[in-house]
Amino acid sequence: MQNQSGETTLYVAAECGYVDIVKELIKRYDMGSAAIKAKNGYDSFHVAAKQGNSDILKILTEAILELLMTTDPSNTTALHTAASQG
Structure with missing residues (x-):
């Protein structure tokens, strides 16, 4: 289930x-x-990286390691997103 912005509960x-x-x-x-x-x-993984929330990133990767390989519209991984956010 997603809201009007396409966000899932996990994303929010x-x-x-x-x-x-x-x-x-x-x-x-x-x-x-x-x-x-x-x-x-x-x-959800990219938004946690964008927010710099390492606790949530750890929880998500421990549960579903494949999330590391998802990309955003610019075809960048969450690692790139986190790095660009400092």
Whole structure:
């Protein structure tokens, strides 16, 4: 389920830095649903990288390692996103 901006519940929790909620939600997500991109082209992993939230990035990679390989509209990985954000 996505909101009008195409954001999933996991995306919103990752963007807002809600670590405990991300921990619970990721138990119910698979790679396909965790990698759903919002209308801005970011998935939950990329938005956590953009926010610089290493705790959420750790939770997501421990649950679904393949999220490391997702890309944004510029074809960059979350590592590139995190680096560009400092």
